[in-house]
Amino acid sequence: MYLSAANHRIPLSDGNSIPIIGLGTYSQPKSARKGDCATSVKVAIDTGYRHIDGAYVYHNEHEIGEAIREKIAEGKVRREDIFYCGKLWATSLVPELVRPTLEKTLKVLQLDYVDLYIIEIPMAFKPGDDLNPRDENGKWIYHKSDLCATWEALEACKDAGLVKSLGVSNFNRRQLELILNKPELKHKPVSNQVECHPYFTQPKLLKFCQQHDIVIVAYSPLGTSRDPTWVNVSSPPLLKDELLNSLGKKYCKTAAQVILRFNIQRGVVVIPKSFNPERVKENFQIFDFSLTEKEMKDIEALNKNIRFVELLMWSDHPEYPFHDEY
Numbered sequence: 001m002y003l004s005a006a007n008h009r010i011p012l013s014d015g016n017s018i019p020i021i022g023l024g025t026y027s028q029p030k031s032a033r034k035g036d037c038a039t040s041v042k043v044a045i046d047t048g049y050r051h052i053d054g055a056y057v058y059h060n061e062h063e064i065g066e067a068i069r070e071k072i073a074e075g076k077v078r079r080e081d082i083f084y085c086g087k088l089w090a091t092s093l094v095p096e097l098v099r100p101t102l103e104k105t106l107k108v109l110q111l112d113y114v115d116l117y118i119i120e121i122p123m124a125f126k127p128g129d130d131l132n133p134r135d136e137n138g139k140w141i142y143h144k145s146d147l148c149a150t151w152e153a154l155e156a157c158k159d160a161g162l163v164k165s166l167g168v169s170n171f172n173r174r175q176l177e178l179i180l181n182k183p184e185l186k187h188k189p190v191s192n193q194v195e196c197h198p199y200f201t202q203p204k205l206l207k208f209c210q211q212h213d214i215v216i217v218a219y220s221p222l223g224t225s226r227d228p229t230w231v232n233v234s235s236p237p238l239l240k241d242e243l244l245n246s247l248g249k250k251y252c253k254t255a256a257q258v259i260l261r262f263n264i265q266r267g268v269v270v271i272p273k274s275f276n277p278e279r280v281k282e283n284f285q286i287f288d289f290s291l292t293e294k295e296m297k298d299i300e301a302l303n304k305n306i307r308f309v310e311l312l313m314w315s316d317h318p319e320y321p322f323h324d325e326y
């Protein structure tokens with residue numbers, strides 16, 4: 001399959017479509033300066049990205065909104081050209097908080113709607129304004145998840161025009177089936193955002209999602225920032241992989257470009273994060289070469305089935321998604 005920059009969108013089951021590459025925007029507050037995120041979004045839009053992945057909990061959604069609005073005002077893009085994905089955090093999964101939380105995101109962005117709104121993790125935490133609710137011993141305070149009730153509240157947001165498409169993130173097969181089999185389901189999840197790259201290729205979840213018209217959006221597609229405060233760094237650095245680097249040499253590309261090309265070539269959306277203008281541009285230059293079938297298979301064989309993002313601090317939550325095989 002050869003993908004060109006001009007048609008780099010894939011259809012969603014609800015009739016909308018998603019650009020196959022987006023800009024990730026998560027950064028630990030200590031490692032980004034004020035304005036880095038806005039600059040990076042502006043460079044991305046100028047480069048040709050039309051998809052931005054963000055979240056209220058990343059604390060930089062206001063910079064994304066500012067950058068998008070600036071590019072619209074400049075006449076560079078129209079609102080309908082941009083695809084923004086926002087995320088519903090774990091402290092807002094109770095149905096009565098869903099719409100006000102989405103409205104908070106829209107207010108921060110200063111936009112009328114988001115293109116995709118996803119349940120960020122299937123685990124509910126104590127509802128309220130404290131995004132990291134913990135008790136006096138530092139233990140996380142959980143809440144009973146009722147993912148179907150959360151989903152119904154999201155469906156109402158779509159019907160009200162606040163969001164174009166609905167999806168999920170970090171859902172395993174059982175949790176996806178819970179929504180897909182919900183009585184009177186009105187809107188299916190169009191996507192599941194999960195970790196996905198050559199060291200964690202997700203063959204089973206990918207197949208299941210393809211069978212149900214659910215697009216996989218690959219987070220940490222380059223193997224994360226390897227920040228040991230939240231990343232399992234026992235798996236070796238993906239960008240240093242020998243095969244990926246030698247394929248890069250063959251095509252006059254970097255290992256990062258080969259890694260991203262691998263996923264988009266098998267229909268997986270990628271959202272690499274960079275706040276470095278040169279790397280933002282580099283990550284988009286993946287439409288002018290194509291990997292052979294054998295190279296795709298060789299890259300698939302790199303799968304180690306080890307996550308960089310394990311979310312182990314929540315492994316005792318009843319809805320922790322990663323105990324299941326997939």
Ligand SMILES: NC(=O)c1ccc[n+]([C@@H]2O[C@H](COP(=O)([O-])OP(=O)(O)OC[C@H]3O[C@@H](n4cnc5c(N)ncnc54)[C@H](OP(=O)(O)O)[C@@H]3O)[C@@H](O)[C@H]2O)c1
Nearest residue numbers: 024025026219220221222223224225256272273274275276
């Ligand atoms: N739903 C979820 O639970 C979830 C979880 C994790 C991430 N996400 C989303 O997915 C996005 C991407 O994941 P991620 O941020 O974990 O990791 P990533 O995109 O795999 O990697 C980002 C790291 O790679 C560096 N980088 C970017 N382009 C590069 C290149 N061409 N060559 C070398 N290094 C490069 C970045 O540094 P520079 O910035 O300095 O370039 C940064 O340190 C996030 O930003 C977020 O939007 C979602």
